Amino acid sequence: MERNFNIILNNVTVQQAGRLLLDNISFTLNAGEHLALFGASGSGKTLLAKALKGELFHAGTIAYKRNNEPVKPTVAYVPATHPLKNKSNVADFYYQQRFNTCDAEDAATLTEELLKKGSPEAISNWLEQFQLTHRAHTPLIQLSNGELKKMQLISHLLAHPDILILDKVFTGLDVKSRKVLHKVLNQLAADGITLILITDSHELPASITHFAEMADGAVINYAPVEKLGFMESMQVRQFEAPLPAMKKAYHIGPLITMKDVTIRYGNTIILNNINWQVNNGECWQIKGHNGAGKSTLLSLINGDNPQAYSQQIYLFGKRRGTGESIWDIKSRIGFVSPELQNFFDRSTSIAQAVGSGFFDTIGLFRKLNEAQTAKVNEWLSFFALQDKAHRPLSSLSSGEQRLVLIARALIKDPLMLALDEPCQGLDDQQSKMVVQLLERIHRETGMTQLFISHYDDEVPACVKHVLELNKGIPAVYKKTVPHPVIKSKTALTHKAL
Structure with a gap:
């Protein structure tokens, strides 16, 4: 044709x-x-x-x-x-x-x-x-x-x-x-x-x-x-609601220690001899090309990878495989990833999806108590989603669904956030607001953060350490350049034209 x-x-x-x-x-x-x-x-x-x-x-x-x-x-x-x-x-x-x-x-x-x-x-x-x-x-x-x-x-x-x-x-x-x-x-x-x-x-x-x-x-x-015009001076809209009360995130000793960790599937090595330690309150960016092993690394931390049991991996002071359950691990980690969003039960209501963060389940399978329900409502209000609380998660746009999962990760006051491309699917304003939120949470609670993103301007300024993977081989260093100013991605108005 x-x-x-x-x-x-x-x-x-x-x-x-x-x-x-x-x-x-x-x-x-x-x-x-x-x-x-x-x-x-x-x-x-x-x-x-x-x-x-x-x-x-x-x-x-x-x-x-x-x-x-x-x-x-x-x-x-x-x-x-x-x-x-x-x-x-x-x-x-x-x-x-x-x-x-x-x-x-x-x-x-x-x-x-x-x-x-x-x-x-x-x-x-x-x-x-x-x-x-x-x-x-x-x-x-x-x-x-x-x-x-x-x-x-x-x-x-x-x-x-x-x-x-x-x-x-x-x-x-x-x-x-x-x-x-x-x-x-x-x-x-x-x-x-x-x-x-x-x-x-x-x-x-x-x-x-x-x-x-x-x-x-x-x-x-x-x-x-x-x-098409770009307004460099466009102001970032703040979350208008007050931040829900959060506990200080404090732990004695390293949160993560990996010694000579190697992960392979068949003859393919995904992670090659990882030696890495994350101390309380530190914020890390995990970088690397597609397929470098970033998500696999987080799966070892979040309790989703069975190969963790055969490796020298210590989480919150305990070696994996010495008696703790994956639920013990997950209870201390707020987790967000594209895959989690893809596999989430689409019929779950928005309020149920946020509430499931108390139990680290993909969907809510038990009744929340009064205090838990109140906290769900606080986070929904914070993200301006309270009027949509009873709609199915699938009825939201991809960006709004990601905000729901961020609320789900935060609702239990975790010691650590493990965020695999949390700004993926968000519009420009939402991305900026989430970055500001993560900076504010770290400033007020000291919460440790692990952050994966392919865009440096989506990484919070509190991130000072970098683990970069190249075909599974790690390089660890500190950030030495100032945090870049986030520029507008979609600042399109009548005045801009």
């Missing part, structure tokens, strides 16, 4: 359960143009993407036309997350399976999964472009979050789409991988594929020609990208 059609939206409206989700959206994206969708978390970007794909019932029309004649292009939509199934495609994996060697036998490898969509030659080409050739025969559940994002994109590219809609496609990718993706997207645009990206303005491929800013389900700005 010749790729020179227009995409015409006319009064596209979506209502569900009496709520207006998309509000009379109208614009035309002409042939050769490529669109970026900006807006706060929950503004309707993903809903619009699903409507364009045809996955969402809507009023109004979405038409694809060439020379005023209707056409039927192939539309690929790459969602922000990708649920994994076992080989029989009938059951979801559970969270800890990622770290269980034996369970990997029921997971397709990267190549096996991609062969469902394309030829071996095409797969080999894309794996090389995305620097995944060395992972070709790795079970999917052992891929990192960033590697899964690449797999997800490749599987859609193998279908040769005419329109490629990408929802937060840069999320979870390391610096080098993001550069590669920019190059790939620009080449796809040059080849005639129409790109529609839900992204931030700091990850804007050169091929993007137009942008739409969304708020409350409506498009409030639509213009050529040349008119």
Whole structure:
């Protein structure tokens, strides 16, 4: 099919359960143009993407036309997350399976999964472009979050789409991988594929020609990208509610000690001779490329990896495997990760999800007492989610779901926070507020923090130590440069244009 059609939206409206989700959206994206969708978390970007794909019932029309004649292009939509199934495609994996060697036998490898969509030659080409050739025969559940994002994109590219809609496609990718993706997207645009990206303005491929800013389900700005303005002085909105009361986080002696820790799956070494100590009150950034072993390292700390029992790992003064349960460990750690969010029970209400943090379960399976209920309400109010308390977690945007999990991690006053890309999925303002919140918590409680992020400007200023992994090999050092000023990612207003 010749790729020179227009995409015409006319009064596209979506209502569900009496709520207006998309509000009379109208614009035309002409042939050769490529669109970026900006807006706060929950503004309707993903809903619009699903409507364009045809996955969402809507009023109004979405038409694809060439020379005023209707056409039927192939539309690929790459969602922000990708649920994994076992080989029989009938059951979801559970969270800890990622770290269980034996369970990997029921997971397709990267190549096996991609062969469902394309030829071996095409797969080999894309794996090389995305620097995944060395992972070709790795079970999917052992891929990192960033590697899964690449797999997800490749599987859609193998279908040769005419329109490629990408929802937060840069999320979870390391610096080098993001550069590669920019190059790939620009080449796809040059080849005639129409790109529609839900992204931030700091990850804007050169091929993007137009942008739409969304708020409350409506498009409030639509213009050529040349008119995109950045307000460097934009003020960061503070959380208006008072911070819920939190205990001082104090422990005598190191919280974490690792001695000669090596983790392997089959012949593949994931972590290679880790010697590391985290003392009370210290804040660490854990850095490394996609697949370097960052999440595996946190899994040893958070009680999710069975290989911890065979290693010299001491948590809160006790060696793993000397009698403590994983629940003893988890009770002292507030944990957030993309995988935890992906595997969380979607039918759980928002209040239940926060309350489950008292028991470290993925869902709430017991009744909260009066004091616990009051604390749940305090954290919901702090994050301005109190009016949504009884909605299903799945009804929230990805960014709002992440705020719920951050509240879940904090509700039990942990000694330590283990945060695997906590700002992933948040809009620019939410990211800044979470960074400020973590700085404030450390200042007021002394809480130890372990922080994974591929963006240095998402790392709190209280982080002074770095553990950097390169193919599982560690380097430990202190930060020596001033904390960078966080710049606006999506500061789009009428004044900016």
